[in-house]
Amino acid sequence: MSVPIRIHPENTKLFEFRGKPLVLLTATEHYGAVMNRAFHFERYLADAAEKGLTLTRLFMLFRELQSAVNPYSTCKPESPDYVAPFVRTGPGRALDSELKYNLDHFNPEFFDRLERFVSLASQYGIIVEIVLLSHTYNDAVWALNPLNPNNNVNGLADFPWPDYLTLRHSPVVERQKAVIHRIVEALNPFDNVIYEICNEPGRRRKQDDDPTVDEINDWLTALIRHVRETEAGLPNQHLIAGQEAWTFDPWVQPSDLSFSTLDYDVVNMHPLPNTVYAGRGYELGTFMSKQLRLRELRDYGLATYAEHKPLNQDEDNIASQYKDVDGWTIHRKRAWVTLLSGGHYDYIDFSIWPHLETGTPESQRHIRSWIGYLARFIHSIDLVRARPWPGLVKASPEHTLDAAFGVAGEDYCIYLADERELDAARDLPENRSAMRGGGESISGTLVLDLPGGLYEMACYDPKTGLYSPAVTVQGTANISLPLHTFEHDLVVRIRRKN
Numbered sequence: 316m317s318v319p320i321r322i323h324p325e326n327t328k329l330f331e332f333r334g335k336p337l338v339l340l341t342a343t344e345h346y347g348a349v350m351n352r353a354f355h356f357e358r359y360l361a362d363a364a365e366k367g368l369t370l371t372r373l374f375m376l377f378r379e380l381q382s383a384v385n386p387y388s389t390c391k392p393e394s395p396d397y398v399a400p401f402v403r404t405g406p407g408r409a410l411d412s413e414l415k416y417n418l419d420h421f422n423p424e425f426f427d428r429l430e431r432f433v434s435l436a437s438q439y440g441i442i443v444e445i446v447l448l449s450h451t452y453n454d455a456v457w458a459l460n461p462l463n464p465n466n467n468v469n470g471l472a473d474f475p476w477p478d479y480l481t482l483r484h485s486p487v488v489e490r491q492k493a494v495i496h497r498i499v500e501a502l503n504p505f506d507n508v509i510y511e512i513c514n515e516p517g518r519r520r521k522q523d524d525d526p527t528v529d530e531i532n533d534w535l536t537a538l539i540r541h542v543r544e545t546e547a548g549l550p551n552q553h554l555i556a557g558q559e560a561w562t563f564d565p566w567v568q569p570s571d572l573s574f575s576t577l578d579y580d581v582v583n584m585h586p587l588p589n590t591v592y593a594g595r596g597y598e599l600g601t602f603m604s605k606q607l608r609l610r611e612l613r614d615y616g617l618a619t620y621a622e623h624k625p626l627n628q629d630e631d632n633i634a635s636q637y638k639d640v641d642g643w644t645i646h647r648k649r650a651w652v653t654l655l656s657g658g659h660y661d662y663i664d665f666s667i668w669p670h671l672e673t674g675t676p677e678s679q680r681h682i683r684s685w686i687g688y689l690a691r692f693i694h695s696i697d698l699v700r701a702r703p704w705p706g707l708v709k710a711s712p713e714h715t716l717d718a719a720f721g722v723a724g725e726d727y728c729i730y731l732a733d734e735r736e737l738d739a740a741r742d743l744p745e746n747r748s749a750m751r752g753g754g755e756s757i758s759g760t761l762v763l764d765l766p767g768g769l770y771e772m773a774c775y776d777p778k779t780g781l782y783s784p785a786v787t788v789q790g791t792a793n794i795s796l797p798l799h800t801f802e803h804d805l806v807v808r809i810r811r812k813n
């Protein structure tokens with residue numbers, strides 16, 4: 316195998332994989348491709364590769380339940396189809412009525428599926444984010460976890476589920492470390508792996524006996540160290556991604572320590588309300604709300620761009636339960652804004668289920684094709700030299716937000732999006748009511764300063780992946796470029812002529 320994916324040595328906001336710059340972008344299944352025996356992941360990976368997607372994400376030791384706003388997905392398998400890292404031997408029954416687990420014996424079926432998945436993804440050139448552990452959220456989800464003392468035969472003492480993300484109970488931590496060690500050791504030969512320590516680490520309940528944020532960060536630090544120590548004696552060392560602990564009540568998702576202090580190589584943030592950086596809270600959108608929030612998303616990306624670590628907007632669920640054109644359009648626009656602000660992007664495609672491993676005909680025509688067009692577009696840019704260009708656009712049509720990215724004097728990619736919210740958007744402040752009306756026709760001009768010289772300008776349609784015929788323009792200050800009428804979004808690409 317070649318050198319594992321790494322931070323690009325010439326541009327720390329990018330990755331380098333097999334000698335080429337890489338942006339992480341996906342419309343991924345909901346992380347259960349390995350744990351769900353009924354899921355034929357070969358079909359899923361083939362489709363992702365055909366679209367040019369570069370990332371997929373896998374949960375290792377987490378299983379979820381469907382809820383009113385969290386749709387059915389691959390990480391919510393029927394109990395007989397759940398493939399855990401441990402074998403079920405009994406005696407006795409776990410809380411899901413299947414045999415209890417024996418934590419001393421790893422499950423060959425799980426590791427066979429895991430290694431086959433990562434190997435096939437490697438053949439396709441797809442990066443696999445391995446999510447080692449996760450927040451457990453509530454009693455019902457905790458009841459599904461093999462490390463719940465009621466679910467195994469290994470004599471663990473009972474403990475409150477919030478303690479799962481702490482160092483309070485050393486026998487539990489040792490079990491966590493053991494399964495992490497086994498996974499990291501098994502996947503060490505692969506070059507297409509990134510590790511995440513914990514999905515959504517945080518203090519869920521505001522109770523005096525609940526873990527503090529500092530306790531959770533100490534636990535994260537210990538497990539980061541454990542991964543690095545495990546790999547120290549192995550041929551390959553892989554990147555580690557993650558975020559610092561957050562609080563649920565009141566909701567605060569900080570990010571300063573993730574960039575500056577915790578030993579992460581990559582910062583994974585879930586775009587949510589009150590995502591705080593440098594003392595400012597960014598309203599990136601409410602979970603499953605059908606909100607758009609493009610301006611806040613762009614501005615958070617630009618604010619953190621000076622940090623030396625890549626920012627991955629990892630798991631955008633603002634409208635993912637809405638498997639319709641409106642929901643998919645929201646995520647198309649958020650993906651474009653994120654990438655052209657210098658970040659990376661992961662959208663959960665809930666149209667993918669067991670026996671629907673490539674989604675539905677509708678999702679194929681829409682979100683899966685749209686994300687594929689973006690993947691190919693972003694990798695057509697000289698990414699090592701490209702940067703976001705805030706302030707490049709001096710004026711744009713009413714109701715549009717711009718995100719500009721490219722190589723100064725050579726290649727400018729300007730994404731224009733209707734930032735008005737749909738009528739279906741939930742829980743927007745009163746002063747946002749005037750911003751509704753998204754999707755109406757937009758026309759007008761684009762004004763910017765373009766350095767002297769001759770350029771070719773063409774418009775690119777994010778919905779079709781097609782360019783308009785190019786026209787020649789002369790660079791000058793305050794150049795005004797007329798745009799054809801469009802709905803929702805449009806990309807203007809201006810490239811210097813040879």
